[in-house]
Amino acid sequence: MDTQTRRLTTSAQVWNGGQVFEAQKLEMPELAAGEAVVAIDLATICGSDIHTVTGRRAGPSPSILGHEAVGRIVAVGPGGVRDFLGKELLPGDRVIWSVTVSCGSCDRCTAGRTAKCRSLLKTGHEPLGGPWGLSGGYASHIHLPHGITVVSVPDRVSDAAAAPAACATATVMAVLEAGGDVRGQRVLVSGAGMLGIVACAVAAHRDAASVEARDLNPERLELAREFGATSTRLATEPATSSSHDVAVELSGSQPAVLAALESLAIGGRLVLAGSVAPGPNVALDPERVVRSLLSLTGVHNYEPRHLQLAMDFLADTQRTHDWDSLVATPRPMTEIGSLMQQPQGRILRSSLAHHRS
Ligand SMILES: [Zn+2]
Ligand SMILES: [Zn+2]
Numbered sequence: 001m002d003t004q005t006r007r008l009t010t011s012a013q014v015w016n017g018g019q020v021f022e023a024q025k026l027e028m029p030e031l032a033a034g035e036a037v038v039a040i041d042l043a044t045i046c047g048s049d050i051h052t053v054t055g056r057r058a059g060p061s062p063s064i065l066g067h068e069a070v071g072r073i074v075a076v077g078p079g080g081v082r083d084f085l086g087k088e089l090l091p092g093d094r095v096i097w098s099v100t101v102s103c104g105s106c107d108r109c110t111a112g113r114t115a116k117c118r119s120l121l122k123t124g125h126e127p128l129g130g131p132w133g134l135s136g137g138y139a140s141h142i143h144l145p146h147g148i149t150v151v152s153v154p155d156r157v158s159d160a161a162a163a164p165a166a167c168a169t170a171t172v173m174a175v176l177e178a179g180g181d182v183r184g185q186r187v188l189v190s191g192a193g194m195l196g197i198v199a200c201a202v203a204a205h206r207d208a209a210s211v212e213a214r215d216l217n218p219e220r221l222e223l224a225r226e227f228g229a230t231s232t233r234l235a236t237e238p239a240t241s242s243s244h245d246v247a248v249e250l251s252g253s254q255p256a257v258l259a260a261l262e263s264l265a266i267g268g269r270l271v272l273a274g275s276v277a278p279g280p281n282v283a284l285d286p287e288r289v290v291r292s293l294l295s296l297t298g299v300h301n302y303e304p305r306h307l308q309l310a311m312d313f314l315a316d317t318q319r320t321h322d323w324d325s326l327v328a329t330p331r332p333m334t335e336i337g338s339l340m341q342q343p344q345g346r347i348l349r350s351s352l353a354h355h356r357s
Contacts, residue, residue, distance in 0.1 A: 044350070052065060099123050172198040185209055330352060
């Protein structure tokens with residue numbers, strides 16, 4: 001395929017720190033083996049990008065943010081590029097791609113923890129002047145480097161359903177894997193944002209005996225019920241103690257972590273995934289952990305298989321769940337600055353589309 005003779009450009013919304021975005025036209029690098037260029041069709045705005053822009057989380061600038069997106073292959077480097085299942089990708093194929101890019105050969109990668117690769121790169125987190133400048137989804141095109149996981153998007157999965165998969169949905173797959181088999185188990189989902197809503201749906205789909213959702217926001221609890229929660233509880237109400245076999249904590253709030261720990265029954269398993277910013281310590285009663293045979297695990301990001309599992313899950317449930325309803329109608333990329341705030345009510349993601357002329 002002739003991909004090297006024409007030089008591709010991208011129209012990007014470059015983040016310059018603070019709330020400042022600047023439209024820039026940038027040239028794509030010449031593609032090396034295993035690399036690809038994708039035209040972005042839709043990018044959703046993850047809460048972590050909002051934290052970066054509002055200063056709650058550090059990020060390099062200038063850079064192109066955006067790690068939840070879906071698009072179509074435009075060009076591939078020499079030797080071609082394959083998706084996670086081994087299918088050769090051709091121009092026009094719809095794809096999503098992982099948040100992490102790993103070397104595949106360091107001790108952590110070979111131990112199966114590629115998300116913690118010693119030379120890890122992260123989608124939408126790399127400096128513009130660095131080795132992977134065009135790493136973000138808030139642009140007309142993205143450069144996919146060697147070592148990123150690419151997953152094909154079936155036609156029946158919409159752009160709005162597919163875009164958040166690379167962060168929220170895939171992370172939930174890793175979280176629930178860490179929580180173990182939920183069939184017949186009483187599951188607690190703490191935090192009913194995008195991850196929590198997906199977690200309710202996955203736990204219900206995998207035949208959990210019950211799924212309780214907890215959140216401060218009643219609208220989100222209503223949403224949790226629609227997506228599979230069998231009961232809901234406002235996070236301001238007292239937690240039920242010793243009533244859950246598996247608890248997944250996705251909010252990162254200290255009282256919620258404590259309540260989730262408190263809620264574990266004998267043999268209970270707690271997976272922490274929401275605590276991604278510094279916060280106050282949580283007091284742990286080690287005797288209770290011992291006598292109640294509790295397990296506690298942390299999950300951050302995910303492995304390549306989880307991205308494929310996320311897409312398979314969305315494809316399996318696109319008729320039973322209205323995934324599109326969680327994502328706002330796309331706005332032009334030029335409005336990015338005004339969209340860097342948490343959407344209200346039942347909308348969990350703002351979204352951006354590149355308007356082609
Ligand atoms: Zn994210
Ligand atoms: Zn590595």
